Amino acid sequence: MSTIQTQGTEEIHPDILLVNRARAGDVEAFEKLVRQYDRQVFRIAQHITQNREDAEDVVQDAFLKAYEKLNQFQGNSKFYTWLVRIAVNESLMRLRKRRTGRMVSIDEDVETEEGSMPRDLADWGPDPEEQYGQSEMADILRKTIQGLPPGFRVVFVLRDVEGLSTEETAETLGLSIPAVKSRLLRARLQLRERLNRYFRNRNKDGVK
Amino acid sequence: MTCSEFLAQLDDLIDDKVSVRMRADLEEHLHGCEHCVITLSTTRKTIEIYRKHVIYELPNELRDRLQKAILAKCKKC
Numbered sequence: 001m002s003t004i005q006t007q008g009t010e011e012i013h014p015d016i017l018l019v020n021r022a023r024a025g026d027v028e029a030f031e032k033l034v035r036q037y038d039r040q041v042f043r044i045a046q047h048i049t050q051n052r053e054d055a056e057d058v059v060q061d062a063f064l065k066a067y068e069k070l071n072q073f074q075g076n077s078k079f080y081t082w083l084v085r086i087a088v089n090e091s092l093m094r095l096r097k098r099r100t101g102r103m104v105s106i107d108e109d110v111e112t113e114e115g116s117m118p119r120d121l122a123d124w125g126p127d128p129e130e131q132y133g134q135s136e137m138a139d140i141l142r143k144t145i146q147g148l149p150p151g152f153r154v155v156f157v158l159r160d161v162e163g164l165s166t167e168e169t170a171e172t173l174g175l176s177i178p179a180v181k182s183r184l185l186r187a188r189l190q191l192r193e194r195l196n197r198y199f200r201n202r203n204k205d206g207v208k
Numbered sequence: 209m210t211c212s213e214f215l216a217q218l219d220d221l222i223d224d225k226v227s228v229r230m231r232a233d234l235e236e237h238l239h240g241c242e243h244c245v246i247t248l249s250t251t252r253k254t255i256e257i258y259r260k261h262v263i264y265e266l267p268n269e270l271r272d273r274l275q276k277a278i279l280a281k282c283k284k285c
């Protein structure tokens with residue numbers, strides 16, 4: 001990651017420079033931040049809400065909220081992490097609206113049978129994806145991750161897909177580090193178990 | 209080391225956060241346990257596949273539209 005060294009003080013992340021300019025009223029600086037992170041925000045929102053329109057709204061609202069709250073942003077965390085936190089909260093709000101009556105919480109620790117000791121083990125071979133086309137593959141991955149409880153899904157997406165650290169994920173979601181770790185393990189194992197149906201033993205039933 | 213003990217370290221092993229000593233113990237377990245070898249390799253592959261495929265792409269047209277809408281509102285703030 002490129003950083004600019006300033007003499008005698010700590011490194012300043014380029015985002016912070018943009019944030020400072022945006023705070024001073026430079027909308028173009030904020031535009032750069034939007035262009036840099038809009039795809040990630042959209043992906044995260046879509047993963048959480050599972051709804052395209054909601055995800056679009058989240059992108060707009062998250063950036064607008066960030067813009068309005070720029071003065072509250074403390075330079076001691078990354079801008080990206082701060083933005084993701086806003087986006088996650090906006091996404092959860094929309095998810096709750098659509099699922100009134102149903103419990104939607106990322107705080108609840110879901111006990112599932114999956115995600116403990118793997119069963120049904122067969123190796124996948126060196127390139128398990130090659131038997132599927134690009135769009136078929138995307139369908140499989142969407143279907144598979146949609147089946148996870150929201151609290152597992154969001155941890156997996158932030159940690160493994162978007163590359164946040166365990167600490168950043170914990171901070172973003174307001175969870176403890178052990179909670180993030182336990183969810184990540186179960187999320188990874190559940191996804192593995194579900195993908196196993198598609199990837200073990202090629203040319204078997206169900207594969208077109 | 210049992211398979212459960214191995215599994216408890218799986219994430220740290222994948223994320224390359226285990227101590228040298230722990231790594232040696234884990235590797236020793238892997239030598240005698242195909243079950244855990246497969247668990248490790250397929251879990252790694254699972255993460256790799258999810259990283260590689262962007263399953264929710266923001267199309268360029270929509271992206272432009274959203275950016276314009278955001279900036280128009282920012283300018284009014």
Ligand SMILES: [Zn+2]
Binds near residue numbers: 244
């Ligand atoms: Zn084992």
